[in-house]
Amino acid sequence: MPVIEAVGVSHRYGERTVLSEVTVRLEEQRVGVVGANGSGKSTFARLLNGLVLPSAGRVTVDGLDTRSQGREVRRRVGFCFTDPDAQIVMPTVAEDVAFGLRRRGMAKADARSRVEKTLVAYGLGGYQDHPAHLLSGGQKQMLALASVLVTEPALLVMDEPTTLLDLRNAQLVARVVAGLPQQVLLVTHHLDLLDGFDRVLVFDEGRLVLDDAPAAAVRHYRTLMT
Numbered sequence: 578m579p580v581i582e583a584v585g586v587s588h589r590y591g592e593r594t595v596l597s598e599v600t601v602r603l604e605e606q607r608v609g610v611v612g613a614n615g616s617g618k619s620t621f622a623r624l625l626n627g628l629v630l631p632s633a634g635r636v637t638v639d640g641l642d643t644r645s646q647g648r649e650v651r652r653r654v655g656f657c658f659t660d661p662d663a664q665i666v667m668p669t670v671a672e673d674v675a676f677g678l679r680r681r682g683m684a685k686a687d688a689r690s691r692v693e694k695t696l697v698a699y700g701l702g703g704y705q706d707h708p709a710h711l712l713s714g715g716q717k718q719m720l721a722l723a724s725v726l727v728t729e730p731a732l733l734v735m736d737e738p739t740t741l742l743d744l745r746n747a748q749l750v751a752r753v754v755a756g757l758p759q760q761v762l763l764v765t766h767h768l769d770l771l772d773g774f775d776r777v778l779v780f781d782e783g784r785l786v787l788d789d790a791p792a793a794a795v796r797h798y799r800t801l802m803t
C-alpha cells in the first residue's frame with residue numbers, strides 16, 4: 578500500500594486557519610475520516626493529491642511531495658468528489674472514461690477496450706454514447722468512479738461519495754468501494770461504511786483529535802456531536 582505522510586500540516590484560507598498541525602502516517606488499505614461540517618475533512622482529503630497545498634508542513638505520498646511533485650502524486654492518487662458533476666468533464670459516458678487514459682498517453686484502440694470493460698464493471702455497459710449529464714445521480718457517481726479507477730490509482734481518496742445518493746445507490750457505491758484492491762481514504766458521514774476499516778481519523782475544528790479503530794473513533798465522534 579502507498580504510504581501517506583502529513584508532517585506538521587496546517588492550512589489557511591486567507592486569514593482563517595482550517596487545519597492545524599496535522600501529523601499522521603497512513604499505510605493501511607482502508608482509512609476513514611469523520612468529523613463535523615467545517616472540521617477540515619475536505620481540506621485534508623484535497624491535500625493528499627495536491628488539489629490543496631499546505632500553508633505549513635508537508636504532505637507526501639510514497640515520498641513524493643505534493644508541492645514539488647504534484648503531477649507524479651496525481652498519477653498515484655485518484656480523487657472522487659461528493660458531486661460527480663464536479664468531475665465529469667466529457668460529453669458522453671465513454672469519452673469521459675477514456676479521457677484520463679488518453680491523457681496518460683494510452684493508444685486509442687487499447688483505451689477503447691479498457692473503457693468498455695470498465696463501463697461493464699460499473700454497471701454502465703450499453704451507455705457508451707449516452708450524454709453524461711443525462712445519467713441519474715447514482716449512475717453519475719458510478720461514472721465518476723469509473724473514470725478515476727480506469728487509470729488504476731494506487732490510492733483512491735473519496736470525499737463523501739454517498740452523501741448525495743439515495744440509499745440504494747449509496748449501497749451500490751459502498752459495495753464497489755469495499756471490493757477495491759487499492760488503498761482507499763474515505764471521508765464520510767455514513768458511519769456504517771466504516772465497518773471493517775483499518776483505521777478512522779476524527780477531525781474537530783481543524784485538528785486531528787483521534788486516530789483509532791472504527792468503533793472507538795465513531796464513538797468519539799458521536800460524543801463530540803452531542
Ligand SMILES: Nc1ncnc2c1ncn2[C@@H]1O[C@H](COP(=O)(O)OP(=O)(O)O)[C@@H](O)[C@H]1O
Nearest residue numbers: 590591595612613614615616617618619620621
Ligand atoms: N476555498 C475555500 N475558501 C475559504 N474557506 C474555505 C474554502 N474551503 C473550505 N473553507 C472553509 O474551511 C473550513 C473547513 O472546510 P472543509 O475542509 O471543507 O471541512 P469539511 O469537509 O469537514 O466540512 C470551513 O470553515 C470552510 O468554510
Ligand SMILES: [Mg+2]
Nearest residue numbers: 618619620736
Ligand atoms: Mg467536506
